[in-house]
Amino acid sequence: MCRLFAITSKTPLSPMIAMEAMDVMREGHDGSGVGLFLRDLAGPFEEMKDAPILSGIFTDAGIKRLDRYMMDLGFMTKYKISIKVPKVKLPGTPKRDVYLIRAYEYPEEWEALPKQEVDNRLVSIRLQLRAMGEEEQDMIVFSFWPDVIMIKEIGDPMQVARHLNFGRQELNARVIMAQGRQNTNYAINLYACHPFFIQGYATMTNGENTAFVPIREYLLSRQVLGYTGYQSDSEVFTHILHYTIHHLGLGLETYKHIITPLQNEALEKHPSGAFLKQLKHSCRQLTIDGPNCVIGCLPDHSLFMVQDRKKLRPGVVGGKPGCWAFSSEICGLDAAIPDRDKSKDFQPMHLDTTIVGPDRQEIAICSQTDPLPLPR
Amino acid sequence: MLPDRPITPSTLSVKDLLWQVLWDKDKCTLCGRCTAVCPVNAIELGVFRKREFTASLEPERPSTNVYKVYHGIRQKTDPAYACVGCAMCNQVCPNDAIIPIRSDEADKLRFHINRGGQPRSRGGRRNVPGGLLDQIKFIRISMLTDPALDAGRHEFELRTLLGRMLPPEDNIRFYKENGWIPPVREIYPLIIGSMSFGALSPNMWEGLQLGVAYLNEELGMPVRMCTGEGGCPPRLLRSRFLKYTILQIASGYFGWDEIIHALPDMQEDPCAVEIKYGQGAKPGDGGLLMWHKVNKLIAAIRGVPVGVSLPSPPTHQTKYSIEEAVAKMIQSMYMTWGFRVPVYPKISGTSTAMAVLNNLTRNPYAAGLAIDGEDGGTGAAYNVSMNHMGHPIATNIRDAYFNLAKLGKQNEIPLFAGGGVGKNGNLAANAAALIMLGASGVQIGKYIMQAAAGCLGSESDRCNICNIGRCPKGITSQDPRLYRRLDVDMVAERVVDAFLAFDMELKKIVAPLGRSTTLPIGMSDALGIGDHHAAERLGIKYVV
Ligand code: SF4
Ligand code: SF4
Numbered sequence: 001m002c003r004l005f006a007i008t009s010k011t012p013l014s015p016m017i018a019m020e021a022m023d024v025m026r027e028g029h030d031g032s033g034v035g036l037f038l039r040d041l042a043g044p045f046e047e048m049k050d051a052p053i054l055s056g057i058f059t060d061a062g063i064k065r066l067d068r069y070m071m072d073l074g075f076m077t078k079y080k081i082s083i084k085v086p087k088v089k090l091p092g093t094p095k096r097d098v099y100l101i102r103a104y105e106y107p108e109e110w111e112a113l114p115k116q117e118v119d120n121r122l123v124s125i126r127l128q129l130r131a132m133g134e135e136e137q138d139m140i141v142f143s144f145w146p147d148v149i150m151i152k153e154i155g156d157p158m159q160v161a162r163h164l165n166f167g168r169q170e171l172n173a174r175v176i177m178a179q180g181r182q183n184t185n186y187a188i189n190l191y192a193c194h195p196f197f198i199q200g201y202a203t204m205t206n207g208e209n210t211a212f213v214p215i216r217e218y219l220l221s222r223q224v225l226g227y228t229g230y231q232s233d234s235e236v237f238t239h240i241l242h243y244t245i246h247h248l249g250l251g252l253e254t255y256k257h258i259i260t261p262l263q264n265e266a267l268e269k270h271p272s273g274a275f276l277k278q279l280k281h282s283c284r285q286l287t288i289d290g291p292n293c294v295i296g297c298l299p300d301h302s303l304f305m306v307q308d309r310k311k312l313r314p315g316v317v318g319g320k321p322g323c324w325a326f327s328s329e330i331c332g333l334d335a336a337i338p339d340r341d342k343s344k345d346f347q348p349m350h351l352d353t354t355i356v357g358p359d360r361q362e363i364a365i366c367s368q369t370d371p372l373p374l375p376r
Numbered sequence: 377m378l379p380d381r382p383i384t385p386s387t388l389s390v391k392d393l394l395w396q397v398l399w400d401k402d403k404c405t406l407c408g409r410c411t412a413v414c415p416v417n418a419i420e421l422g423v424f425r426k427r428e429f430t431a432s433l434e435p436e437r438p439s440t441n442v443y444k445v446y447h448g449i450r451q452k453t454d455p456a457y458a459c460v461g462c463a464m465c466n467q468v469c470p471n472d473a474i475i476p477i478r479s480d481e482a483d484k485l486r487f488h489i490n491r492g493g494q495p496r497s498r499g500g501r502r503n504v505p506g507g508l509l510d511q512i513k514f515i516r517i518s519m520l521t522d523p524a525l526d527a528g529r530h531e532f533e534l535r536t537l538l539g540r541m542l543p544p545e546d547n548i549r550f551y552k553e554n555g556w557i558p559p560v561r562e563i564y565p566l567i568i569g570s571m572s573f574g575a576l577s578p579n580m581w582e583g584l585q586l587g588v589a590y591l592n593e594e595l596g597m598p599v600r601m602c603t604g605e606g607g608c609p610p611r612l613l614r615s616r617f618l619k620y621t622i623l624q625i626a627s628g629y630f631g632w633d634e635i636i637h638a639l640p641d642m643q644e645d646p647c648a649v650e651i652k653y654g655q656g657a658k659p660g661d662g663g664l665l666m667w668h669k670v671n672k673l674i675a676a677i678r679g680v681p682v683g684v685s686l687p688s689p690p691t692h693q694t695k696y697s698i699e700e701a702v703a704k705m706i707q708s709m710y711m712t713w714g715f716r717v718p719v720y721p722k723i724s725g726t727s728t729a730m731a732v733l734n735n736l737t738r739n740p741y742a743a744g745l746a747i748d749g750e751d752g753g754t755g756a757a758y759n760v761s762m763n764h765m766g767h768p769i770a771t772n773i774r775d776a777y778f779n780l781a782k783l784g785k786q787n788e789i790p791l792f793a794g795g796g797v798g799k800n801g802n803l804a805a806n807a808a809a810l811i812m813l814g815a816s817g818v819q820i821g822k823y824i825m826q827a828a829a830g831c832l833g834s835e836s837d838r839c840n841i842c843n844i845g846r847c848p849k850g851i852t853s854q855d856p857r858l859y860r861r862l863d864v865d866m867v868a869e870r871v872v873d874a875f876l877a878f879d880m881e882l883k884k885i886v887a888p889l890g891r892s893t894t895l896p897i898g899m900s901d902a903l904g905i906g907d908h909h910a911a912e913r914l915g916i917k918y919v920v
Binding site: 208210211212213214217218221222223247248249250260263264274275278279281282283284285287288289290291308309310 | 518525530531533535537541542543544545547548551557560562781782783784785786787889890891892893894896897898899900901
């Protein structure tokens with residue numbers, strides 16, 4: 001089973017914090033891969049919160065192709081981090097030419113565009129690059145979005161982190177999500193590696209989503225830009241989150257109602273039961289059938305954790321005002337925030353959504369039996 | 377052979393019949409029960425003559441012979457009285473002296489059951505054993521990363537929805553703006569399909585209703601039963617049990633006067649209204665209740681004279697196209713109950729089913745689509761329709777699901793599959809396979825007749841006389857001498873047994889697949905089949 005770790009902190013942290021937490025949870029994953037998601041970036045990116053950042057892995061030829069493509073679109077490089085790949089190859093990790101993290105300046109003619117249009121164009125550029133890469137096997141593109149960096153690689157998380165020097169200052173961020181991946185039933189493919197990301201929404205998961213095929217068919221049929229891929233059975237969690245908040249205009253509290261609706265007796269007693277029943281019916285195709293623990297991040301930098309209906313996966317949230325971590329295991333939490341009040345650690349059950357908002361002051365726990373908040 | 381014995385072209389020997397009745401002289405007590413019970417008078421008491429020879433051992437005394445007469449059972453060879461193999465004679469015989477045996481070769485009878493130029497008509501279903509559904513396996517078992525669930529201990533929500541679902545965006549908007557949201561029922565995914573009061577005997581019907589009521593009220597299983605065409609006993613229409621009932625309307629509109637008249641007194645809405653356009657067992661034929669079964673009670677409920685055949689034409693004659701029919705009928709039925717009751721059509725499995733489905737996707741009122749495949753049953757139809765027409769349900773339902781998925785409406789119009797579900801006894805496996813192929817639920821007819829009332833029919837032309845009202849078990853007969861054989865309470869008990877057993881088996885299938893909170897509709901990644909072409913056609917895994 002995969003191990004998950006996420007942290008949100010007022011002061012920027014090094015991704016190594018997450019890597020160390022993963023390392024203490026080593027027994028839970030087979031070290032077959034690592035995925036890292038960074039946002040609310042510090043360092044050089046602090047100054048350019050609006051610039052879209054492209055992250056991915058490229059061959060030398062791929063980089064040339066990328067440059068030509070981006071230039072034609074009118075994107076200018078604003079800043080880049082060069083991760084120089086060490087000469088000695090890491091055993092078990094494929095040989096790569098370039099790990100790319102590059103911030104761009106928008107083309108001039110984009111300035112007048114409404115935000116929605118910009119957001120969609122960013123997605124289609126990422127998709128276009130991904131398709132180009134799949135054709136020639138020269139690019140793997142993880143994200144193209146302001147204030148977000150994603151790195152994924154095959155290999156033991158700690159070794160990969162040292163190999164690529166995740167400890168460098170430029171990678172410090174206030175929100176970090178990391179996953180130690182276990183090699184599951186699908187073929188090894190970096191696109192199958194968590195976390196997943198679309199338009200500001202990111203999630204990572206452990207476990208298996210047995211309702212994957214019908215959900216995938218449903219999402220694909222929504223014809224929403226970016227609902228593609230699905231190399232992993234859990235990529236749908238990200239898209240359902242995006243669909244719930246971005247598309248249906250509902251709050252994070254309803255996410256859990258969509259993926260794991262209440263049973264009828266509970267709905268009848270629920271103060272917002274009538275509405276939730278409608279939601280349960282019309283979103284029936286999006287109900288997941290775990291076991292899963294989902295950790296996710298919203299565009300406003302909130303972090304959250306939810307469990308499937310059966311609650312068959314571990315997950316714990318703890319920390320102190322200003323710094324909270326979400327972890328598969330308590331030892332991961334201990335490694336990252338040893339000086340917290342451990343009696344306040346919270347393990348969400350089958351009804352809970354645990355949220356740490358952008359202010360990072362406290363954990364909010366909302367239960368599915370609570371009334372839904374009025375629309376914001 | 378006597379020189380003047382009349383041998384005509386249709387003189388048959390016992391050997392030429394499909395069923396031969398073996399009778400054992402030594403065991404028979406001549407009680408006469410078998411001849412009394414035989415629904416088609418295939419056997420009669422017979423007088424036989426036998427010569428007994430006594431050889432003398434003393435040379436001076438001659439040997440003698442005597443002619444003796446003895447009594448026994450004789451099988452008639454007149455095609456009109458051919459044994460139907462029901463084995464009721466065997467059931468009632470105190471000594472096991474009699475049993476029907478199926479012929480070891482193709483019978484000659486089939487060339488002769490067309491007396492008066494009338495082709496053979498019968499009830500039952502297509503006489504072809506086997507079928508594709510039984511070949512489907514469930515191949516995806518949760519194991520390493522995700523242990524299988526426990527069918528006995530985990531909570532399961534095996535419910536399905538019947539009714540038109542709005543897309544989530546519209547649903548939320550309509551809810552906020554107090555718009556009309558189509559009615560949706562949460563029901564159990566195994567539905568007792570349309571068998572009318574008229575086709576079934578009063579005892580059978582009552583037994584089913586009683587079982588359904590018990591399942592709902594005592595066991596909390598929201599099982600629904602469709603009435604079939606022909607209306608409802610007035611008392612049911614005015615009772616709280618109506619909510620467990622799906623009312624059917626077909627082109628004969630039989631019984632609808634009664635239903636409309638009961639409207640002001642209805643305490644509950646019916647679960648749904650099903651408009652019948654076709655029956656999988658005889659696609660393109662209408663409904664048919666033959667005169668044998670139209671007694672006083674049936675005539676009264678249907679509002680017709682006694683003793684006339686009641687055909688419902690294959691199409692609703694007042695409408696000229698399916699588009700118009702669907703739109704008008706659905707609309708008016710919604711109106712009848714103040715837009716509170718889902719209305720959906722039922723059609724035969726056919727390659728033209730997609731046209732109907734596409735049409736429904738554009739009709740915001742259509743609450744679902746029931747498709748009945750070629751293995752479905754019927755109370756009466758011509759042999760040729762039953763045996764040689766129709767479309768298998770598995771591919772039809774799969775095509776329909778893919779079609780909806782392409783349009784992004786797979787959650788919006790629930791599909792219900794019927795036609796040979798559980799025909800070889802594997803009800804839960806067949807139902808689960810259809811659900812994973814894309815059905816929201818399944819309908820059963822003959823299965824429940826066999827399980828709850830011991831219907832003798834099989835896939836090898838056994839019995840099949842539902843049409844003439846002589847059902848030896850009293851299931852499809854309107855003759856009190858026959859239907860009093862059926863105990864209402866026992867039927868109800870068997871209905872409950874069958875549903876509970878199905879429920880456990882369904883859990884035993886979905887739990888290892890890791891599904892418990894939603895019905896695995898469209899979970900095709902769990903399915904495999906050892907036939908390459910079938911796998912390709914259904915879009916499931918090929919496994920050998
Ligand atoms: S098997 Fe049925 S039809 Fe045949 S002789 Fe016996 S009772 Fe009559
Ligand atoms: S029921 Fe049995 S014992 Fe009675 S007459 Fe028929 S064969 Fe003979």
